[in-house]
Amino acid sequence: MINDMIDDSPEYEPEATRRATDETESSRASRGWWDRNADEYQNEHGGFLGDDRFVWGPEGLDEAEAALLGPAESLKGLDVLEIGAGAAQCSRWLAARGARPVALDLSHRQLQHALRIGCGFPLVEADAGTLPFADGSFDLACSAYGAVPFVADPVRVMREVRRVLRPGGRWVFSVTHPIRWAFPDEPGPEGLSVAASYFDRTPYVEQDETGRAVYVEHHRTVGDRVRDVVAAGFRLVDLVEPEWPDWNTQEWGGWSPLRGHLIPGTAIFVCVRD
16 A cells, blocks of 8 residues: 555755745645644643643743733633634633633644643634634633734734724733844854844745745734734733743743843733723
8 A cells, every 4th residue: 555655755844935925825834834743842842831821932921920811810701712722721721710711723733632631612723814703702812822923914813803802802912022033043152143134024934845835934023013913903001021030941942041031032912902
């Protein structure tokens, strides 16, 4: 049988480049990348993320400490949408505090990991740019490195989030800190020298031998992110830049204690729908 044959041909290494890419290509690339890499991602980072922790980024800032969605005791009975939920660790933490979360992700394989761990709340496979919910369905929305860095049109996503939020609802999301785009994605000393223009918004793309994007990430400056929030109709109430804690000795891609003590790696935007 063909499936029993051993393929000795070398695996193609995607080419990293900076080039224009649209919403359709970005979405397709993200779905495919996360479906292919979900197992490896959960194996590598699942221990740090835990099964039911709410971690905002590689620094390890925990929602239990930060309370960016509000005091933990205030979450009971609230409808919460998690966007880019992955294995739904954050939703699991919310459910343990009495909230009613819905975990949404573009990747079918990521949501299979959510089922593997176990959950008593809905899992929804959908694109963040077209949320399959009625207007005013949620009290809160959150995203820890989900969706926003990978979409070509973040305002569209945020307008969708605003649509499904009730008046007074919070929208809190974390992304790679924009300053990081000026530095090489390296955890050691080589990652401490500016290598590119902070103002170059050209997307980072990994493409296969045919030129088809297999991974896409979009750069926005701090000012761009603020303007996106405002253009979507939100009021920005806080911008959190977590400092690297002494207890966290791990490296995660380009994130590391060395870099984390010198430059911010994560930006968390806290927004309100008036």
